[in-house]
Amino acid sequence: MFWTAFLRGSTRVVNIGKTALLARILMPSQFGVFGIVTLALSLLEMLTETGINVFLLQQRDKLEKYVDTAWFISIVRGALISLLLFLFSPFIAGFFRSQDSLSILRLACLVPLFRGFINPSNITFLKQLQFKKEFLYRFTIVFAETLVTLMAVYFYRSPAGLVAGMVASSALEVILSFALFSPRPALAFRLPQVWQIIHQGKWVTGFGILDYIFTTGDNIIVGRLLGEYSLGIYQNAYKLSTQPMGEINDIFYKVTFPLFIKMSGDKSLRRETILRYIAVHILLVVTIAVLVYAFAPVFISLLLGPAWLSAIPVVRILAFLGITRGITLSFNALLMSQGRQRDVAIVSLLNVLGLSFTIVPMVRSFGLSGAAYSAIIGSVFALPVAVHFISISLRSTVNADTT
Known part of the structure; x- marks a missing residue:
C-alpha cells in the first residue's frame, strides 16, 4: 500500500x-x-x-x-x-x-x-x-x-x-x-x-465506454455549448476537485484488485477484510472532499492564478461528486476480482443515464455549475444499485466465522 x-x-x-x-x-x-x-x-x-x-x-x-x-x-x-x-x-x-x-x-x-x-x-x-x-x-x-x-x-x-x-x-x-x-x-x-x-474483456470494454461517457460527457457538452474558454475552466476545476479523491480510488484499486485475486485463490479472503478496506477508502475520500470544498479559493488562487477564479464554485460542487463516485468505486476491486465485470458495467450505465437526461438542460440553465450538478445526479442515481451488487458479492465471500 x-x-x-x-x-x-x-x-x-x-x-x-x-x-x-x-x-x-x-x-x-x-x-x-x-x-x-x-x-x-x-x-x-x-x-x-x-x-x-x-x-x-x-x-x-x-x-x-x-x-x-x-x-x-x-x-x-x-x-x-x-x-x-x-x-x-x-x-x-x-x-x-x-x-x-x-x-x-x-x-x-x-x-x-x-x-x-x-x-x-x-x-x-x-x-x-x-x-x-x-x-x-x-x-x-x-x-x-x-x-x-x-x-x-x-x-x-x-x-x-x-x-x-x-x-x-x-x-x-x-x-x-x-x-x-x-x-x-x-x-x-x-x-x-x-x-x-x-x-x-467485453464487460471491461463496456465499463470503459460507459465510464468515459460519464466522466467526460459533461466536458463534451460544455465544449460544444459554451466553447473553448469554458471547457478549459471546467476541465481544470474537474481535475482539482475530483482527482485528489481519484488518487485514493486508484491506490486502493491497484492494491486491492490483485490482492483480492490472490486471497481468493488461496481461500483466505474474508468479509471483514473487505469491509475494512472499503470503510477506510470511503473515510479518506470524504475527508479529502471536505478539505477541497473548504480550501477551494486558496487552491485556485495559489495554483492557477487570478485568470481562473471563476472555477471556484465549480470546484466546490464537484467535491461532492468525489464523495459519491468514491463510494461506488470502492466496490470495484472486489467485483472485478470475482469476475463480476458485468455488475461494474451496469453501474456505469446508470451513471450515464442519470447524466444524459440532465446535462443539456442543466448547462443551458446554470452554465458550468449546471454541468457539475448533472454529474452528481448521475453518480447518485447509480449508487443504490452499486450497494446492492456489493451486498450480493459479500454474501458469496467466505466468512472467517464459518470456515
Missing part, C-alpha cells in the same frame, strides 16, 4: 506543479484546445478497449502463454486509433468549432501509435505485488512527460507542447517496457486466444 500511495502522491504533486506552471503560460482557451484533443483520444481508446491488462492480471497461467497475442492486439488497436483520429480530426475540430485544435489532433495521432508497442508484460510488478518497482517504473515516465511538456510549452507557448509530452512519455514507456520486463513478445498471435481475450 505504501509504495502505491507514494506513487500516486508523488505523481499528483508533480502534476499539480505542472498545472500551476502551465496555467501561467497558457490561457484557459488554450487548455480548452488541449481538452478537445484528450476528449477525442480517450474516446477512441475506450471504444477499442480490449481489457488486456485486466485479463492478464486475472490469469493464473504464466504470461508467456498470452503475451504474443496480447501484444499483437495492442499494436493493431494502437494503429487503428491513430488512423481514426487522423481521419476524424476535421470533424472533431468542426464539432467543437475549434480550428486551432486540428493540427494538434493530428500530432496526437502519434500517442496511440507508440502506446500500441508497449510490452504487455509491464503488468508483472502489479501481478507479483512488487509495488516499489512499479513506483520507480511509473514515476520515471511521469517525470519525463512533465519535463518535456514544460520545456515544449515554454518555448512554443502552445497547447501542442502538452501533446509533445504525451508523445515523449509513450515512446519512453515502450523502451522501458522492453528493457525491464520479460517475457518479451514476438509479433505473432493465436486466433483462439484473440477471441478469449476479447470475449472475457
Whole structure:
C-alpha cells in the first residue's frame, strides 16, 4: 500500500506543479484546445478497449502463454486509433468549432501509435505485488512527460507542447517496457486466444465506454455549448476537485484488485477484510472532499492564478461528486476480482443515464455549475444499485466465522 500511495502522491504533486506552471503560460482557451484533443483520444481508446491488462492480471497461467497475442492486439488497436483520429480530426475540430485544435489532433495521432508497442508484460510488478518497482517504473515516465511538456510549452507557448509530452512519455514507456520486463513478445498471435481475450474483456470494454461517457460527457457538452474558454475552466476545476479523491480510488484499486485475486485463490479472503478496506477508502475520500470544498479559493488562487477564479464554485460542487463516485468505486476491486465485470458495467450505465437526461438542460440553465450538478445526479442515481451488487458479492465471500 505504501509504495502505491507514494506513487500516486508523488505523481499528483508533480502534476499539480505542472498545472500551476502551465496555467501561467497558457490561457484557459488554450487548455480548452488541449481538452478537445484528450476528449477525442480517450474516446477512441475506450471504444477499442480490449481489457488486456485486466485479463492478464486475472490469469493464473504464466504470461508467456498470452503475451504474443496480447501484444499483437495492442499494436493493431494502437494503429487503428491513430488512423481514426487522423481521419476524424476535421470533424472533431468542426464539432467543437475549434480550428486551432486540428493540427494538434493530428500530432496526437502519434500517442496511440507508440502506446500500441508497449510490452504487455509491464503488468508483472502489479501481478507479483512488487509495488516499489512499479513506483520507480511509473514515476520515471511521469517525470519525463512533465519535463518535456514544460520545456515544449515554454518555448512554443502552445497547447501542442502538452501533446509533445504525451508523445515523449509513450515512446519512453515502450523502451522501458522492453528493457525491464520479460517475457518479451514476438509479433505473432493465436486466433483462439484473440477471441478469449476479447470475449472475457467485453464487460471491461463496456465499463470503459460507459465510464468515459460519464466522466467526460459533461466536458463534451460544455465544449460544444459554451466553447473553448469554458471547457478549459471546467476541465481544470474537474481535475482539482475530483482527482485528489481519484488518487485514493486508484491506490486502493491497484492494491486491492490483485490482492483480492490472490486471497481468493488461496481461500483466505474474508468479509471483514473487505469491509475494512472499503470503510477506510470511503473515510479518506470524504475527508479529502471536505478539505477541497473548504480550501477551494486558496487552491485556485495559489495554483492557477487570478485568470481562473471563476472555477471556484465549480470546484466546490464537484467535491461532492468525489464523495459519491468514491463510494461506488470502492466496490470495484472486489467485483472485478470475482469476475463480476458485468455488475461494474451496469453501474456505469446508470451513471450515464442519470447524466444524459440532465446535462443539456442543466448547462443551458446554470452554465458550468449546471454541468457539475448533472454529474452528481448521475453518480447518485447509480449508487443504490452499486450497494446492492456489493451486498450480493459479500454474501458469496467466505466468512472467517464459518470456515
